[in-house]
Amino acid sequence: MLAFFVHRLGQALVVMFVISLLSFSIQDNLGDPLRELVGQSVSEAERQQLREAMGLNDPFVNQYGRFLKKALQGDLGDSYFFKRPALGVILEKLPATLELVLGATLIILLLSVPVGVYCAINPRSWFSKLMMGVSIVGISIPVFLTAIMLIYLFSIHLGWLPSFGRGETLLIWGGYETGLLTADGLRHLLLPSIALSSIMLPLFIRLIRSEMMEVLEQEYIRFAWARGLKRQRIWFLHALKNTLLPVITVGGVQIGTMIAYTILTERVFQWPGMGFLFLEAVNRVDTPLIIAYLIVVGLIFVVTNTLVDLIYGLVNPTVRLTRGNA
Amino acid sequence: MALLEVRNLEVKFPLRQGELTALRDVSFSLDPGERLGIVGESGAGKSVAAFAILNLIGRPGYIAGGQVLFEGRDLSRLSATELRHIRGNRISMIFQDPMMTLNPVLTIGTQMIESLQAHRAISYTEARTLAIEKLRTVSIPSPDARIDQYPHELSGGMRQRVVIAIALLTDPTIIIADEPTTALDVTIQAEIMELLLALCENFSVALILITHDLGVVAQVTQRAIVMYAGRIVEEGATRSIIDSARHPYTQGLINALPERTRPGERLNQIPGLMPSLLDIPAGCAFHPRCPHTLTVCRFEVPDYSGSAQRRVACHWAGAHGEVL
Numbered sequence: 001m002l003a004f005f006v007h008r009l010g011q012a013l014v015v016m017f018v019i020s021l022l023s024f025s026i027q028d029n030l031g032d033p034l035r036e037l038v039g040q041s042v043s044e045a046e047r048q049q050l051r052e053a054m055g056l057n058d059p060f061v062n063q064y065g066r067f068l069k070k071a072l073q074g075d076l077g078d079s080y081f082f083k084r085p086a087l088g089v090i091l092e093k094l095p096a097t098l099e100l101v102l103g104a105t106l107i108i109l110l111l112s113v114p115v116g117v118y119c120a121i122n123p124r125s126w127f128s129k130l131m132m133g134v135s136i137v138g139i140s141i142p143v144f145l146t147a148i149m150l151i152y153l154f155s156i157h158l159g160w161l162p163s164f165g166r167g168e169t170l171l172i173w174g175g176y177e178t179g180l181l182t183a184d185g186l187r188h189l190l191l192p193s194i195a196l197s198s199i200m201l202p203l204f205i206r207l208i209r210s211e212m213m214e215v216l217e218q219e220y221i222r223f224a225w226a227r228g229l230k231r232q233r234i235w236f237l238h239a240l241k242n243t244l245l246p247v248i249t250v251g252g253v254q255i256g257t258m259i260a261y262t263i264l265t266e267r268v269f270q271w272p273g274m275g276f277l278f279l280e281a282v283n284r285v286d287t288p289l290i291i292a293y294l295i296v297v298g299l300i301f302v303v304t305n306t307l308v309d310l311i312y313g314l315v316n317p318t319v320r321l322t323r324g325n326a
Numbered sequence: 327m328a329l330l331e332v333r334n335l336e337v338k339f340p341l342r343q344g345e346l347t348a349l350r351d352v353s354f355s356l357d358p359g360e361r362l363g364i365v366g367e368s369g370a371g372k373s374v375a376a377f378a379i380l381n382l383i384g385r386p387g388y389i390a391g392g393q394v395l396f397e398g399r400d401l402s403r404l405s406a407t408e409l410r411h412i413r414g415n416r417i418s419m420i421f422q423d424p425m426m427t428l429n430p431v432l433t434i435g436t437q438m439i440e441s442l443q444a445h446r447a448i449s450y451t452e453a454r455t456l457a458i459e460k461l462r463t464v465s466i467p468s469p470d471a472r473i474d475q476y477p478h479e480l481s482g483g484m485r486q487r488v489v490i491a492i493a494l495l496t497d498p499t500i501i502i503a504d505e506p507t508t509a510l511d512v513t514i515q516a517e518i519m520e521l522l523l524a525l526c527e528n529f530s531v532a533l534i535l536i537t538h539d540l541g542v543v544a545q546v547t548q549r550a551i552v553m554y555a556g557r558i559v560e561e562g563a564t565r566s567i568i569d570s571a572r573h574p575y576t577q578g579l580i581n582a583l584p585e586r587t588r589p590g591e592r593l594n595q596i597p598g599l600m601p602s603l604l605d606i607p608a609g610c611a612f613h614p615r616c617p618h619t620l621t622v623c624r625f626e627v628p629d630y631s632g633s634a635q636r637r638v639a640c641h642w643a644g645a646h647g648e649v650l
Contacts, residue, residue, distance in 0.1 A: 217384075219427050220426060220428060222382065222384070222421070223427040223489075225413065226380060226382055226414060226418075227444065228445060229440060229444050231406075233440065233444075241429075242429070242431055245431075315431065
């Protein structure tokens with residue numbers, strides 16, 4: 001277990017180093033940060049002076065070295081727009097995004113497993129055929145379009161659910177706000193979560209269905225029937241546990257991808273999370289904020305994948321985490 | 327009365343290319359404690375026959391006709407629940423490849439205990455004790471440690487012992503073993519076969535042994551059935567079949583045994599291949615490969631001649647052989 005963590009930590013450091021290098025290296029191509037930082041009235045000579053003072057004219061390696069040194073101390077630079085540490089600005093918005101991802105993940109988990117299993121067991125039923133058809137549609141429609149349709153249907157046409165913002169939030173520990181504890185907050189969470197899950201949910205239903213259909217053909221399932229086990233046990237223990245192995249692997253990567261999709265969802269629903277902030281930062285050429293976002297998201301990727309590997313090891317006895325190649 | 331009586335069993339598989347008849351007119355019976363061998367090449371339908379007894383034919387196959395009478399009840403007509411109480415309880419199965427038969431993500435103990443609890447009102451602790459005892463019966467060393475291991479931690483031979491232990495758990499009256507040693511190392515094969523034989527004798531369990539190996543049949547079984555292209559071609563006491571085979575196919579199988587060949591000589595084999603079940607030759611299915619083909623063989627499916635205990639379906643044997 002310890003060896004696994006040490007190994008993983010080493011991997012994570014390499015990944016984070018690469019992410020920091022990539023995200024830092026794009027900053028020169030994003031436009032002139034001075035335009036946002038200072039007003040129109042500043043002369044070109046003064047701008048040059050300011051560039052020199054900020055170190056923007058130094059060679060790339062020097063700039064990156066300086067950035068890395070500070071980054072290791074948790075300082076990713078100040079946001080040009082907010083004039084505050086970029087990391088702090090991002091982390092303030094993190095809970096909103098995580099709540100959105102949590103909502104979507106719950107929807108995916110609670111629906112994909114029962115529907116996927118049902119479709120695998122009864123591949124010829126009308127419900128399975130309907131689900132297969134609907135899921136293709138779901139995968140094909142982009143998130144922002146789904147989001148707009150949801151708003152049109154449930155907010156404008158039916159007027160059941162709010163269409164933007166987080167609604168009422170409660171202040172909890174450390175100055176973070178949560179919308180999960182108020183009825184209004186949960187109502188606001190519903191549509192964005194559905195929109196965010198609209199691509200992953202059909203994907204998972206199809207994945208679980210096809211994996212489970214394959215597992216149901218295995219000899220050990222036939223042997224389980226020959227042993228006279230109850231069918232619930234065969235389906236939900238013998239088959240499902242084997243089905244979940246590949247699903248967990250894919251799922252871990254997809255949770256990371258979902259964080260990327262939040263950019264679109266948050267934009268459409270005016271959800272005050274990291275993704276929304278990121279788009280604003282891009283428009284304002286707020287380079288430190290963009291870099292901070294990329295690094296935080298990269299870190300979330302690394303952490304979730306490590307967790308997924310841990311869970312995989314728990315489900316699959318043939319994987320030993322103590323081995324370095326786990 | 328026979329313990330198990332299969333009557334005119336017919337199994338079909340509707341496929342895109344047409345309907346395939348995997349078993350036709352298969353009838354045999356099994357007495358309590360008797361050991362019966364079913365022999366034939368791959369594709370002869372012997373596995374299908376084994377699975378059809380427990381109505382376990384893989385989709386899209388189905389039982390198109392006939393009966394499987396177990397203690398007077400027709401298994402092919404039972405409901406799923408009634409069938410479940412027979413599967414693994416009164417009639418157990420042993421599959422071919424022990425690497426594939428045990429669920430890789432569940433411990434051996436879990437799989438043994440659930441088998442017991444599926445058929446007995448029994449506590450977890452009792453079931454575990456019983457499971458350990460059965461593991462000891464099949465000579466697995468330190469069974470109380472092994473029981474908590476996963477299948478991948480055991481060798482192939484050990485796994486097949488576990489499978490046999492599972493088959494024995496509920497004290498069944500019949501064990502159906504489908505090529506139980508084919509996937510094992512040659513050195514392990516004899517061990518497992520001897521174990522199976524000893525256990526069936528000790529607990530007076532009837533055995534249906536599916537195999538392509540006539541040597542194993544001679545060693546283990548009392549009676550044997552030879553199948554070709556989904557049909558029984560010869561049946562009789564094992565000794566009689568080995569010593570005086572009547573059907574040219576059975577004779578070919580016996581001649582193909584390596585023991586029948588002197589060192590340095592080429593091994594004997596039956597020319598040609600088993601026909602596809604979609605395209606069974608007219609008349610006797612074996613006639614294109616038969617050394618004794620008569621004109622009638624090409625047109626007429628041979629009837630059985632002889633008695634119910636010793637029968638053969640062959641025009642040539644009927645005309646030329648001595649009276650059975």
